Amino acid sequence: MPQKFLLKCDISGIQGFIFDVPSDGAARQLKARSFYVFALTEIAYEYFTQKVAPPQLIYKGGGNFFAYFETEKEKLGEAIQNFQKEFLQENIFPAFAFIESKGEFKEDMKQIAQKANTTKFQKPLYCEAYDYSPIKSEKWEEFTQYLVRSNGYVIKSEFQKNNPFSKAGFTFELREKDALQFEGKILNKMPIGKRGIVEFDEIAQKATGDKKLAALAMDVDNLGSLFRDKEENDYKLNSQNLTSFFEKEIYNLLKTHIQEHYIYPVFSGGDDCFLVGAWDKILEIARLIQNNFQNFAKNKNLPNTLSAGVVIVSPRFPMVRMAEEAENALKTAKSNGKNAICIFGEVLRWNEFEQAYKIACELKKFVEAKELSRNILHRLQSSELGFTSLQEQKAGKINFPRVHRLKYYLRNIDKDTPARSYLEQLFENYKNALLTHFLKKPNAPNPALYVVAARWAELLTKSANTEN
Numbered sequence: 001m002p003q004k005f006l007l008k009c010d011i012s013g014i015q016g017f018i019f020d021v022p023s024d025g026a027a028r029q030l031k032a033r034s035f036y037v038f039a040l041t042e043i044a045y046e047y048f049t050q051k052v053a054p055p056q057l058i059y060k061g062g063g064n065f066f067a068y069f070e071t072e073k074e075k076l077g078e079a080i081q082n083f084q085k086e087f088l089q090e091n092i093f094p095a096f097a098f099i100e101s102k103g104e105f106k107e108d109m110k111q112i113a114q115k116a117n118t119t120k121f122q123k124p125l126y127c128e129a130y131d132y133s134p135i136k137s138e139k140w141e142e143f144t145q146y147l148v149r150s151n152g153y154v155i156k157s158e159f160q161k162n163n164p165f166s167k168a169g170f171t172f173e174l175r176e177k178d179a180l181q182f183e184g185k186i187l188n189k190m191p192i193g194k195r196g197i198v199e200f201d202e203i204a205q206k207a208t209g210d211k212k213l214a215a216l217a218m219d220v221d222n223l224g225s226l227f228r229d230k231e232e233n234d235y236k237l238n239s240q241n242l243t244s245f246f247e248k249e250i251y252n253l254l255k256t257h258i259q260e261h262y263i264y265p266v267f268s269g270g271d272d273c274f275l276v277g278a279w280d281k282i283l284e285i286a287r288l289i290q291n292n293f294q295n296f297a298k299n300k301n302l303p304n305t306l307s308a309g310v311v312i313v314s315p316r317f318p319m320v321r322m323a324e325e326a327e328n329a330l331k332t333a334k335s336n337g338k339n340a341i342c343i344f345g346e347v348l349r350w351n352e353f354e355q356a357y358k359i360a361c362e363l364k365k366f367v368e369a370k371e372l373s374r375n376i377l378h379r380l381q382s383s384e385l386g387f388t389s390l391q392e393q394k395a396g397k398i399n400f401p402r403v404h405r406l407k408y409y410l411r412n413i414d415k416d417t418p419a420r421s422y423l424e425q426l427f428e429n430y431k432n433a434l435l436t437h438f439l440k441k442p443n444a445p446n447p448a449l450y451v452v453a454a455r456w457a458e459l460l461t462k463s464a465n466t467e468n
Contacts, residue, residue: 002053002070004101006108008116009044009094011037011063017092018266019323021137023316027199027264029137030276030319031190032144034267037063037092038187039153039165039172044083044094046155047168051079058232059239062270066112068101086167105232135164143174144197147188152179186251186268191261198261200276201315206262207278210462213315214282215326218289218308220271221338226304241300242271249296253288257281274326279312280460286310286341287357290350305339312344312459344455346448356449360456362422367461371419374461380430380454426450 018033045065049055052075055067069076080096087093097116101108143165156171165172182188191198204213220226226238246268254275257263263277263285273289275282286308293306309329313322333342341353348356366372413420429450436444 002072004068004070004103005073005076005098006058006066006068006101006112007048007055007076007096007098008112009041009048009065009096010116011040011092011094013092014063015323015327016320017090019319020091021140021319023200023319025137025141025199026319027190027197027203028144029140030264030266031188031197032140032147034274035143035147035188036164037267038269040092040094040167041065042153042155043165043167043170043172047083047170048079050157050170051082052076058236061239061243062272064270066109073100083168105235106229109227109230109235139164144190146174148190148192148197150174150176150179150182150188152181152183154179184251185247186254186265187247189251189255189258189265191258191264193261198264199315200264203261203264203276203278204315206260206281208280209460210279211315212279212312212459213276213317213322214279214310214312215322216273216275216277216282216286216308216310217323217326217330218273218275218286218306219330219334221305221307221334223271223304226302238302241296241302243269245293245296246270246273249292250289253292254285257285274323276322282310283343283357283456287350287354290341307333307338308341309333310341310343344452346446346452348446348449348452352446352449353452355445356453356456359426359450359453360460363453363457364460366419366422367457369419371417372413372423374458376423377454377458377461380450 014037018030018037021029021033041060041063045055045057045060045067048067048069053069053071055069058066058068060067076098080098084094084096095116097112097118099108099111099115102111152175154173154175156173157169158166158171159169160166160171163171191203193202200213204211207213220242226242227235230238250265250268250273254263254265257277258265262281263275266274266276268274275285277285290306290308296302297304307330309326309332311322311325311329313325329342329345332345333340333347336342336347337349340347340349342348343353363372363377367374367377413423430447433445433447433450437447
């Protein structure tokens with residue numbers, strides 16, 4: 001006799017799968033690999049719809065779905081086993097968990113969460129032979145080219161050999177006509193030039209100052225609070241709101257930047273995004289996304305905030321390491337109070353990040369006007385007079401004479417000039433920030449914002465003044 005089950009599908013190994021590509025030509029593959037996660041979710045959902053029973057969908061996106069099915073336990077278990085066999089030799093794997101419904105949505109969601117935590121990292125073993133060959137880079141590049149021209153997709157009930165988007169008897173097929181799923185969404189959007197997809201070294205050349213890339217990882221804070229103990233309708237509404245922001249709102253924010261070849265959106269959906277672009281534009285985009293999410297959350301009555309991690313690298317930096325370091329920076333931001341951004345290894349609240357941006361812009365202006373040497377930026381953010389060495393926590397005191405020595409470097413700047421006046425006030429603010437931070441006063445600003453601002457300005461002005 002059929003019973004009602006709640007099924008969760010959660011694709012694991014996503015990051016390692018997406019970024020496991022050489023730096024050379026990475027832009028031609030990354031989007032296809034990230035889109036593969038989206039496609040597998042759609043295939044999995046269609047597979048269970050056709051093979052098990054018509055579902056009652058709760059949520060679908062970001063590499064997972066929740067849905068109720070009325071079926072026999074054995075039939076559901078067999079369907080899961082058959083689907084997972086398609087991925088035994090792949091780095092990416094669909095994990096499943098299901099529970100028998102108790103008729104209470106809140107309780108069902110608690111139970112499925114507990115069950116999923118125990119099954120996500122359990123990859124089953126089957127003693128059978130499989131004909132498997134890794135997907136070649138040419139396949140990903142070919143799909144990427146077609147993806148950007150497409151307007152939507154269909155799921156066909158057929159298997160196509162040598163097609164990575166064909167699994168368990170179902171094929172994900174892109175369509176240029178008669179489909180509109182991509183309209184107004186970031187799903188298939190990439191920077192396209194005359195020769196096709198714009199490579200990362202070309203994007204890096206569009207950066208101001210130092211010609212580097214940056215990777216930005218952003219994620220919604222306290223996501224559990226948004227869904228915990230929620231009724232089904234509220235759960236669906238909150239899911240739809242997040243999906244709308246990360247697929248539609250972010251595309252509206254980034255559209256021009258993508259078209260002008262500043263930004264390459266690796267993925268954006270569910271409750272997070274990962275972007276690569278010209279380093280200065282990425283820092284601008286981080287502020288833009290945070291401000292818009294703040295307003296979006298307020299309008300939708302969402303209590304959540306965003307955290308972010310940024311790394312700045314050369315365009316030839318290994319993709320896997322870039323992704324790992326960006327995700328580690330994001331984790332650092334979240335482990336230090338959330339609603340923050342980690343950049344250059346420092347965690348700043350968003351208002352501090354905004355302040356660092358304004359200081360960097362002022363310093364850039366003075367350097368480009370040759371009123372200020374880049375040497376003083378280096379002194380402020382990386383010399384022995386830097387932020388870390390100005391604090392002697394072991395001795396329980398702060399060495400303010402060394403703070404005042406920063407002003408020694410003003411000797412070569414003409415008096416009664418805007419640059420001299422600005423730096424004198426900047427050093428005074430830096431000193432006060434160190435003091436309030438040392439005394440652990442409530443809401444004390446992070447002195448590291450001045451270090452971040454100096455490093456920011458140094459990168460912005462690399463080609464403006466080469467004086468050491």
